[in-house]
Amino acid sequence: MPGxxxxxxxxxxxxxxxxxxxxxxxxxxxxxLTKVLIMAIFAxxxxxxxxxxxxxxxxxxxxxxxxxxxxxxxxxxxEAASLWWTLPGAIGICVVFxxxxxxxxxxxxxxxxxMVTLAFAQMLxxxxxxxxxxGGSDGVYIYAKPxxxxxxxxxxxxxxxxxxxxxxxxFTAATYFLLRRILGSSFGRxxxxxxxxxxRMRALGFPVFRYQLASxxxxxxxxxxxxxxxxxxxxxVNPEILSWHQSGAVLMMVILGGMGTLHGAVIGAFxxxxxQEVLSNQAWFGIAAKHWQLAMGILIMLVALYxxxxxxxxxxxxxxxxxxxxxxxxxx
Amino acid sequence: xDLAFILIQLLNGLQYGLLLFLVSSGLTLVFGIMGIINxxxxxxxxxxxxxxxxxxxxxxxxxxxxxxxxPLTVVLGMALEKLLFRQLYTRDHLYQVLLTxxxxxxxxxxxxxxxxxxxxxxxxxxxLNASIPLTENLSYPVYRLAISGVCLLLAFALYVLIxxxxxxxxxxxxxSNRDMxxxxxxxxxxxxxxxxxxxxxxxxxxxxxxxxLSSVTPNMGSHxxxxxxxxxxxxxxxxxxxxxAASLMIGLAETFGQVLVPEVAGMIVYVLMAIVLVWRPExxxxxx
Numbered sequence: 001m002p003g004x005x006x007x008x009x010x011x012x013x014x015x016x017x018x019x020x021x022x023x024x025x026x027x028x029x030x031x032x033l034t035k036v037l038i039m040a041i042f043a044x045x046x047x048x049x050x051x052x053x054x055x056x057x058x059x060x061x062x063x064x065x066x067x068x069x070x071x072x073x074x075x076x077x078x079e080a081a082s083l084w085w086t087l088p089g090a091i092g093i094c095v096v097f098x099x100x101x102x103x104x105x106x107x108x109x110x111x112x113x114x115m116v117t118l119a120f121a122q123m124l125x126x127x128x129x130x131x132x133x134x135g136g137s138d139g140v141y142i143y144a145k146p147x148x149x150x151x152x153x154x155x156x157x158x159x160x161x162x163x164x165x166x167x168x169x170x171f172t173a174a175t176y177f178l179l180r181r182i183l184g185s186s187f188g189r190x191x192x193x194x195x196x197x198x199x200r201m202r203a204l205g206f207p208v209f210r211y212q213l214a215s216x217x218x219x220x221x222x223x224x225x226x227x228x229x230x231x232x233x234x235x236x237v238n239p240e241i242l243s244w245h246q247s248g249a250v251l252m253m254v255i256l257g258g259m260g261t262l263h264g265a266v267i268g269a270f271x272x273x274x275x276q277e278v279l280s281n282q283a284w285f286g287i288a289a290k291h292w293q294l295a296m297g298i299l300i301m302l303v304a305l306y307x308x309x310x311x312x313x314x315x316x317x318x319x320x321x322x323x324x325x326x327x328x329x330x331x332x
Numbered sequence: 333x334d335l336a337f338i339l340i341q342l343l344n345g346l347q348y349g350l351l352l353f354l355v356s357s358g359l360t361l362v363f364g365i366m367g368i369i370n371x372x373x374x375x376x377x378x379x380x381x382x383x384x385x386x387x388x389x390x391x392x393x394x395x396x397x398x399x400x401x402x403p404l405t406v407v408l409g410m411a412l413e414k415l416l417f418r419q420l421y422t423r424d425h426l427y428q429v430l431l432t433x434x435x436x437x438x439x440x441x442x443x444x445x446x447x448x449x450x451x452x453x454x455x456x457x458x459x460l461n462a463s464i465p466l467t468e469n470l471s472y473p474v475y476r477l478a479i480s481g482v483c484l485l486l487a488f489a490l491y492v493l494i495x496x497x498x499x500x501x502x503x504x505x506x507x508s509n510r511d512m513x514x515x516x517x518x519x520x521x522x523x524x525x526x527x528x529x530x531x532x533x534x535x536x537x538x539x540x541x542x543x544x545l546s547s548v549t550p551n552m553g554s555h556x557x558x559x560x561x562x563x564x565x566x567x568x569x570x571x572x573x574x575x576x577a578a579s580l581m582i583g584l585a586e587t588f589g590q591v592l593v594p595e596v597a598g599m600i601v602y603v604l605m606a607i608v609l610v611w612r613p614e615x616x617x618x619x620x
Binding site for chain 2: 122127244298
């Protein structure tokens with residue numbers, strides 16, 4: 001089956017091409033692409049919940065922001081933090097926080113789940129906003145970017161743009177293949193079964209709650225990975241990083257790309273970040289660029305109304321148009 | 333901390349809670365009856381406050397401003413329901429979240445274009461601009477008492493409307509079985525439009541009457557929205573009674589929290605919510 005071989009090879013080809021990117025030596029575009037890839041990790045982690053487990057979380061930025069704060073607070077203030085332990089540490093904190101909050105939020109369903117996840121994210125927002133813990137509303141600067149040392153030699157320093165880019169690309173690819181692997185396993189199949197019919201899965205003897213909790217924790221950890229990298233890129237963290245606007249934005253990426261397809265989340269992150277860049281481009285839109293959120297808001301509403309399967313769904317539809325019509329004809 | 337001080341905080345907490353009730357009652361009705369999750373509900377509160385401010389500075393009188401603004405917000409609510417929300421009743425909550433998230437951005441930017449990004453204040457109406465002395469140096473503003481009174485009146489009117497009138501009966505019936513109500517010949521679409529517009533007007537009205545107490549600021553909508561979500565979750569989705577109980581609970585908790593433990597005041601309501609959810613996942617007055 002050549003089609004199958006192509007779809008299997010395609011992600012590797014894309015990763016390969018993206019790896020060559022810094023060679024072009026355009027700082028602006030390398031930075032932009034780094035941001036896109038970080039958001040892609042974030043969006044994939046949410047897609048695991050929304051698209052595969054059937055849990056619409058509206059507080060996913062909590063884990064993203066928490067990891068950023070973890071890096072800012074765990075590392076030494078003026079020297080470079082060690083990537084070796086701050087990254088696993090930050091992800092670990094997110095996983096633990098996801099497990100604890102998951103115990104509460106997974107007791108709820110539907111609208112409640114959406115609102116409770118939002119409320120927990122807001123709670124965290126106020127922890128960092130109102131207390132001195134993370135510098136209040138001003139946030140904390142990360143003066144030196146983390147490095148990966150072996151003894152005295154510096155293997156990787158994220159100060160260097162291309163090294164940082166490759167590391168981010170590595171993690172994006174790793175997240176994609178890891179999730180694909182997990183979703184193809186019996187665990188992933190069970191998650192999808194829970195999404196379709198929770199009661200049936202419970203009747204079949206699956207420990208539904210534990211499966212959901214595992215998925216929730218995994219999604220929290222991966223969002224933490226993305227948040228850690230984002231904090232490194234921005235060089236500071238403030239409460240905005242875990243605000244509900246951020247949770248809304250990542251949800252938008254997932255749906256824009258097409259939920260329930262991992263590559264859709266990646267496409268969505270690309271589209272969203274580029275759209276943001278384009279709409280707020282003053283050279284192109286002049287005074288309107290200041291109010292770019294207006295255009296973004298209208299676009300989001302249009303996607304919600306007319307593009308429920310996202311860009312990935314649109315592409316699949318365009319490819320499969322003739323047989324789909326034939327099927328419909330057969331039904332009549 | 334003496335008795336007069338506690339009394340003042342108590343009154344403040346109740347007043348804040350009653351105001352929250354005005355906003356969250358619309359939210360919980362729209363949830364309960366149409367099954368719509370509306371993130372843009374906080375924006376209606378913001379629109380109300382900005383309308384009050386701009387119309388009051390035009391007419392020089394807050395009461396006139398409110399009288400002009402309420403019909404405007406009702407029309408806004410009806411238009412939004414007919415044009416946007418109607419298409420989402422049968423859709424997954426996910427798309428409701430997305431659409432209303434987009435709507436917030438649109439509202440915020442329109443606000444920024446029309447009214448700018450500055451913080452404004454609205455004067456307390458002259459008639460109510462007085463204080464009742466409690467002790468030598470403590471007094472309580474009449475305007476706050478007036479707000480509480482108005483909110484209580486509205487809450488009572490809402491109760492009568494839903495529990496005692498024919499329209500209320502249709503609303504309640506529509507919440508439990510939409511198709512049945514429709515096949516009995518009741519125009520459920522019209523009822524939905526009315527309920528939605530009422531929710532918008534209530535939230536906007538809360539923004540209007542609260543404008544003299546808190547300044548009119550760009551981000552006022554989102555803060556209120558999140559608190560009202562907590563109210564709705566604690567009270568139980570669709571329950572107006574629950575919204576009242578939870579509003580007062582949160583109003584008091586946040587007011588006393590800010591006085592007693594200012595450092596963690598922002599978190600108290602969320603901790604409260606977590607406790608209620610562990611105890612009763614469907615909220616205090618929610619249906620299982």
